Amino acid sequence: MNRNALTKKDYLIASTIAILYIIILLATSKEIGFVRDEGYYFKAAELYNGWFVELWENIKKGRPLASFTKANIDRYFSYNHEHPALMKELFGFSWQLFTNTLKLTNNSTGFRIPGMLSAGLLLFLMYLFAAEFFNRRIAILSTLMMAVIPRFWFHSHLACFDVPITAMWFFTVYAFVKSLYSFKWGILTGIIFGFALATKHNAYFVPPILLIYILYLRHNEFKFHKEPNGGMSLSIPTIPIGFLSMLIFGPIILIAHWPYLWPDIFARLGTYFNFHLHHEHYPVSYFNVTYDRPPLPISYPYFKTMVTVPAVIWTLGAIGSFRATFWLIVQWIKKTPQIYSTLESRAFMLLILLNAFIPIFIISLPSVPIFGGVKHWFPAMPYFCLLGALEFETLLKFVMAMKPSLIRFSRQIQYVTIPLIIFTGILGIIYIHPIGTGFYNEFIRGTRGAADIEMQRKFWGFAGYYELDFLNKNLPPNSSVYFHRTNYDSYRMYQRDGFLRRDINYAGDPENAIAATIHFQKGYMKDLYKTWRSFENRIARRGVYIDEAPMVQTYIRTKK
Amino acid sequence: MTLQRVLKISNMISLFIFIGVLIYSFGWYIYSPLSRPDLKDYENIASHLKQRIDNDRDVIILQPFWAERAREYIGDLNLLNPRYPLEEDFTQYENIYVFSVFGYGEKIKDGLSKNFKFIEKKDFGKLSLYYFKNERPQKIIYNFYKNIKDAKIRVLKSNEIKECRDFNNDRWRCGGPEWQYIGREILDIDGTGRECIWAHPLTNAIIEINFENVILGDYISGFTGLTDEATRYVQGSPVFMSVRIDDKEVLYHTNPNKIGAHRFTINTKDLSNSPHKVTFRISTHLDGVRHFCFYADTRLAQ
Structure with a gap:
């Protein structure tokens, strides 16, 4: 495994991609309706922010402890306590800054900015990771492939946790790999992991992956020794500083960032874990069947990935995954100098494969509650894109080797092919935007093919947004509307941000x-x-x- | 085979797949918008249909079943969008139109032609309309679904008979939990919203639905079904429906715990053109998640 020293140019490229992406997300944010979860998180963010505002006031009044009573903490933090508070706190701070103080955005965009920044952070890190351990071409391609996955694009706009945890998962793994060469990164790994835990519970799956990686990387260090007294002893590999740091900072940050836990840490952590172990099942449609209780077919997340990632990107990623797995097996069976010849490079590739596979594998387990959305295995996608970019690199080198006369055109070839690959993703975004959950790729003829086999193309109630203009223009004063899957808090935000008339009421039933x-x-x-x-x-x-496949329709009661 | 050779072959295959998918991908994104109908096409087809359709006599079948934009244009014309149109019963209709988007009408043309006479296909831009004529439409004499308010409902237990007398909002309520009623619904059966009479069975009881003075024809025809959601309850019991005419059982029908509309036909030629008492008796072993409903009418063959 080679490590390249990152240069200013790398940071410049990474920053440019990230900043451009964030700007485009910001510019298109108002085109995307509020998903159900956002309704809850908007409310939670405002409440949590209220606690910090009050704390500041109490500090100014010289009685800061008043903020820390159980009753006061519960007043602000008992709402939506099934998820750690970090992102909701950030949504709240962002709203306080951009909406209330600077008056730059409406309420919803104010809440959404941290989600968009997470998407930018992920792209920034993806570039640096691939540039450091592979090369710039792979870095640019893998990062842009991730950016143009239409479902990732959609979710990057939202005040939700799925893109942030993808970024934090990636950051933790990256930091851990760097920690093998740097004490500073060893300490940082724990801190980053702590923030990952504070983002979403997916973070608990990162340490086992890192453990497998390190066990493989250092398996030669396991040694049995014969003791002078005739007994046996086992020497084990050095435990990376990153693990110790994770063990220390992980729980500290999880607890420290989340005031709700403070009055009764263990009981409330227990409630949190219990909630996710017995999570409700989200109904999911798959090949004409709606699953509302486990088990989902094992094929579900694999097939869903195959049909929701742009076809070219999926093809490269899938072939790249197979190729990497194949060579690891070949190396295991029969040592060959051709590829992954060092243990370090094999372990690194194993790490990438595990990260690309395990988030999807977890969802496919029959005992796991039904989490149908691709967002739940987003943490796999940066690695899947990286494998895709590696496959492209292999093909490019193969073509050059086959036709040496093309070597002098290698730059031109990549300047044409990389944009073509990325453009297929952009076409996907143009095709589906702003109804991102409806994206299905070319393999199944897009959304119409998905409708044929009744794959889920709509959930989360956000598409009601596109009906609001019609309702505003056509309903008599004080009308009641049944908004169906759009939840009450999203409806309230539509009114607050001026998208829906204030006199239109929320009806719970047609x-x-x-x-x-x-x-x-x-x-x-x-x-x-x-x-x-x-x-x-x-x-x-x-x-x-x-x-022509419907996402949402508006009906009006027949006048009598 | 050497590893070098494996590498070369795998690279070659990968390259071909990559280029193939890249070309296909662009091709699809060019084709997809070009194949979509214009709104003007919808307006034209709707105006054509509005001049022809009589809701009591004619039906429009939407193909594909999910292309529901049609509902914006055709008003309240009799539009059905069954998941599997060739398994449905359209024999009561005289004129059958297939509203075809993306050429899906072609998929059912031959199937429908077996029972109905194909007259013509008319294109409206990128939409098409297939017209079939039923030369011998069955005539519905009495529709149990539409006349649910005339029913007399009883719940029979081993030593108790309870009459349901509270009729409100198309439902006969029999006390008990909120799902315990007999009434008109549209329910998701076999992926299709179907008009039917909700009759959730009860453990250790029989639900009896009586219709007096029903004019019979050549057949009583209909279907039973469990909602798609209910069929996913793997421990679900089958539901039994007995049909009696003048207190004599003429059908004992079992609805298994399986997705689908389970059709039945009862020959009533010997009793046609005269009023009779028709009774539907619904029962099950265990009533957990038995979201059951049925539809029935009396018909004259022509």
Whole structure:
């Protein structure tokens, strides 16, 4: 395994990609409706921020301890306590700064900025990682491939945890690898891991991956010794400083950042773990069947990845994964000097493969609660893109070796092919934006193919946003609307940000509404039928469609 | 084979796959928008249909089943979008139109032609309309679903008979939990929203739904079904429906714990054109998640 010294140019390229991406995300943020989880997180962020504002006031008044009573902590932090507080605190701080203080954004964008920054951070780190351990071409390609995955693009806009944890997962692994060469990074690994734990519970799966990596890397250091007294002793490899640091800083940061835990740390941590071990199941449609309880078919996350990552990127990633696995096995069976000839390089490739595979593998386990969204295995995708870029590199070298006359055109070839690969992802974004959850790739003929086999193309209730203009223009004063999968907190934010008239009321049922925005999500279609019956008509007044497949439709009650 | 050779062959295969997928990908993104119909196409096809459709006599079948933009344009015309149209019963309709998006109508043209006469295909931009004629439509004389308010409902237990007298909002309520009622619903059965009578069975009881003075024809025709959601409850019991005419059992139908609309037909030619009492009795062994419903009508063959 080679390590390249990162230069200013590398930091410049990484920063440029990250900053451009964040700017584009910011510019397009208002085009994306509020997903269900955002409704809850907006509310939580505002509450949590309220605690810090009050703490500041109490400090100024000389009575800071007043903020730390159990009653006061619970007043602010008991809402949405099933997730660590870090991202919600950041959403709140961002809102306080950009919306309240600087008056630069509306409320929702103010909350969303930390999510976008996480996407930028991930791209920044991806570039540096690949530039450090491979080369610039691989770094640029892998980073841009990640950036143009349409579902990642969609999720990067949101005030949610999935993109942030992807960034923090990647950062932890990167820091750990660097910690093998640097004490400073050893300490930093623990701190970064602590923030990863504070971002989302996916972080708990990182240490086992790192453990497998280190056990393989240092397996030669396991040695049995014969003792003079006839007994045996075992010497074990040096434990990397990164692990010790994770063990120390991980729990400290998790607890320190989350005031909700402080009044009763163990009981409340227990509640947190218990919630995720017995998580509710999200209904998921897959090949004409809606699964609302485990087990999901084992193939689910693998197939879903295959059809939701742009076809060219998936092809490179999949072949790259197979190739890397194949060579690792070849090396294991029969040592060959051709590839991965050092233990260090083999272990490093194993680390990349494990990270690309394990987040998907976990979801495929029959005992795991149903988490259907691809966002739940986003942490695998940076590594999958890296494997794809490595495959492209292999092919480029292969072509050059086959036709040496092309070597002098190698720059031109990459200048054409890399943009072509990335452009297929951009086409995917253009095709689906802003309904990112509906993206299916060319392999199954896009969203229309997904509709044929009833793959889930809509969830989270955000598409109701695109019906608001129609409702604003066409409903009489004080109308009640059944917003279906759009939750109450998202509805409140639409009103706060001026997207929805203030006099329009939220109805929990079509019976009590004169209009309904129905989201086409299998498992909730009974609400469409209920609306038809209650409204006494089946005339859609308008809707949002991708390739003629409906995402959301608006119905109006028949006047009597 | 040497590793060198393996490497070369695998590189070659990978290169071909990569180039192939890249070309396909661009091809698809060019084709996809070009294949989409314009809104004007919808307006034209809808205006054509509105001049022709009689909701009592005719039906429009949407192909593919998910292309629901059509609902914005055709108003309240009788549009059905079954998941598997060739498994449905359209014999009551005289004129059958297939509203085809992306050429999906072609997929069912031959199947429908077996029972109905194909008359013509008309293109409206990128949309198409297939027209089939049913030369011998069955005539519905009595629709149990539409006449649920006329039903008399009883719950029969071993030593108790309970009459359900509370009718409100298309539902006969029989007390007990909120799901315990008999009434009109549209339910997701076999991936399709179907109009049917909700009749959740009860453990150790029989639900009896009586219709008096029903004019019979040549057949009683209909289906039973469990909602798709209910069929995923693996321990679910089958549901039994007995149909009685003038207190004589003429059908004992079992709805297995399987997805689908399970059809039945009862020959009533000997009793046609005269009023009779028709009774549906619904029962099960265990009522857990038995989201059951049925549809039935009486018909005259022509």
